[in-house]
Amino acid sequence: MTDAVVTAEKLLQIDAVKLSPTQPFTWASGWKSPIYCDNRKVLSFPFVRDYIKSELCNVAFEQFPEADLIAGVATAGIAWGAMVSDQLKLPFIYVRPKPKEHGLGNQIEGGYQTGQKVVVIEDLVSTGKSSLQVVEVLRAAGLEVVGMISIFNYRFDAGKDAFEQAGVKLISLTDYPTLLELAQKKGVVQEDQLEILLNWRKDPASWTGLS
DSSP: OOHHHHHHHHHHHTTOEEEOSSSOEEOTTSOEESEEEOGGGGGGOHHHHHHHHHHHHHHHHHHOTTOOEEEEETTHHHHHHHHHHHHHTOOEEEEOSSOOSSTTOOSEESOOOTTOEEEEEEEEESSSHHHHHHHHHHHHTTOEEEEEEEEEEOOOHHHHHHHHHHTOOEEEEEEHHHHHHHHHHTTSSOHHHHHHHHHHHHSTTTOOSOO
16 A cells, blocks of 8 residues: 555544535535545544654655754644754744734744745645645745745646645645545445546535535
8 A cells, every 4th residue: 555545444444534525514714525534533543643753754864855944833733843843953933824813923933944845734725725825924924935845736737736826745645536446445435426526526616415
């Protein structure tokens, strides 16, 4: 099995990914979705957590050896970023969705210097909008974003295009196509459900359910 398949299997194993083609979830964006990925659940399973941490570290070490700094995306990416930075013995910062409304008003928490090369750790990527907002904040602060690593990626065309336009190299441990293929092999989804799940990914913004 490839690393992507092993990661997908572990997410399914601990029920971090829920597939519900007939009773869709509603995302914060308002989109209807037949899948919900909750990587925060991984933190509660030490052996799976250790595996994911190791994989993130391997990618960071092999693909971005020039990194001076690790940045986590608040809130779900903070724990993973902290673990990666600890393992690789690199400084750690994290980025809030918006500046703090009291105290120093920071949006970036932690110590850093202009010109440092940073790798962003994210839990999952969908359209890329929120992830790339973090990149913009880091760049505005004078940091050089050399890449981003996520645990899961929906592989939307919109997300792929957004990262290419932003000039950000994105590497994900596993993704939606890998997960679906594995779920079908394991009998988690049936053939008729698979069609629904594949159709959703083609146009997730306008997908409303079975129709």
